[in-house]
Amino acid sequence: DWSSNAAQVEAWCAWARASFPGLPLAYLGHSMGGEAGDAAFRENPAVDAFVSLGMLPRRVPDCPTLIAFGRYEELFSEETAREVAGDRAEVLVSPYSDHMLEITDPFLVRGIVAWVNTTLGLGGTVAFSWTRWAVLLAAMLIGVPATLVLAEKAASYQRPSPMPTGIAPLPPPGRFNLFRPAARLLGCAGEALPPMSGSMPAAMVRGAVFGVVFAMLMSLLLSANVFTCSLNHPARLAAWLVLALPLAALFLRTSHALERVNPGTAFRRFAVGALTRATPLLVIASLLALRGPGIAFAGMMLAILALVFAFVAAVHALATRGAGDYRAGAVASGIVLAWITAFWLPLVF
Known part of the structure; x- marks a missing residue:
């Protein structure tokens, strides 16, 4: 309001x-x-x-x-x-x-x-206090990667055995697959064999575990060091829940296209996703920044969005590796992006 x-x-x-x-x-x-x-x-x-x-x-x-x-x-x-x-x-x-x-x-x-x-x-x-400033900076630089690692460990707890390689191959990327240029740049090739383990519902649960654990830990980290981001805000919590489902469905769709270029490793899965989603935004942001104050603010917002997309690409890669299933990575990506949108932006339902 x-x-x-x-x-x-x-x-x-x-x-x-x-x-x-x-x-x-x-x-x-x-x-x-x-x-x-x-x-x-x-x-x-x-x-x-x-x-x-x-x-x-x-x-x-x-x-x-x-x-x-x-x-x-x-x-x-x-x-x-x-x-x-x-x-x-x-x-x-x-x-x-x-x-x-x-x-x-x-x-x-x-x-x-x-x-x-x-x-x-x-x-x-x-x-x-220079000491307090340094401690806060170190807390964020160490805390964010640690939060990702802990969320990955939670998603990997007693995961099912991976499906045999080749049991569910995907068709090669089509001519208009947006991930194709970055995949070629990073040397992705061969038959697309997406990582999968267990059923679809099980994969979605593991993705949800990653997303919720990450959001809980990051809320504590941000509230202690940057800005208040508690999960007990009713309106923002409702916004998170409302956005999570459609965003998870969207990422399930786009992750299918990502897996068709056969990223193969967690790093390539992250890099292909980050380059594809963030690069156009960063180019536009740079052009707007050259226009001077005022319009440059729109460029800054696009640059922040690019960083968010790159971060979500890391979430997808780590959740996929932890759960052994790319579908879990997609669900985790949707939940984390919904949390960022609901708790970082002035948006409530």
Whole structure:
């Protein structure tokens, strides 16, 4: 409910004032969070300081305001930001980040902390911790691969024996098989012999196990280190359940086409899927980025989508290897993409 964002920010400010009486209050919002703060504080600021990260306020509120962003921000240029700020707001620019990376940019975080300390007269009360930043970064770099490995182990628990090689060969890829160019590039050849073990229902269950275990572990990892992503949100949980079935069916269809090029190994299965789905999006994203701020934001969104598709290709490859069945990989891919859509995007039913 986009229209309620400002009211929610105002309610949070009222709660903070009541819970911590006498203490100064600052609000930091990134992207849509900055837009929500702009809407909430435009007429009657409820905070002592406002930081809009990666978003330009439509009108600078009547409270100390900092507009912070990276040099490669896709929504607006530095010149536009300084024009909007005028003499009513300060501007902080990092030479390192774009819209997506601003929240993890140490230059911006340190600068924001220093500005808030100075603006609210806190001296050095709050300090940026390089140690905590490094720990959070390491947690994600180690935690995401570990989550994939654990989900694969769960899908492989007491799996049935694989079907004999050649029991269910697929026809060769047709002329219009979208996976064919990447498969040729990676040297995929020979008769298509997709990995299968057990019945179709058993494969679907193993794929579901992979997807659910992965989502549960990733929710804990993200909630502890990046953003709140708990599975106990009723509307988003419902969106996940609604999207999982059609997406799993879609991936069952596309994985059949993928197996017809005979990827053979988990790496080739990942690489063919990732190259086929992500490369066109990355090319379009690069072209849009050259057009400058504004349209470049659409390019960034396409680049994020490309990364998501590459990640889902890894899910498919690992779930297939763990369950010994490409159909399990397809179901896991649908469940994971449904979870990403429901819990990472502002989409609820």
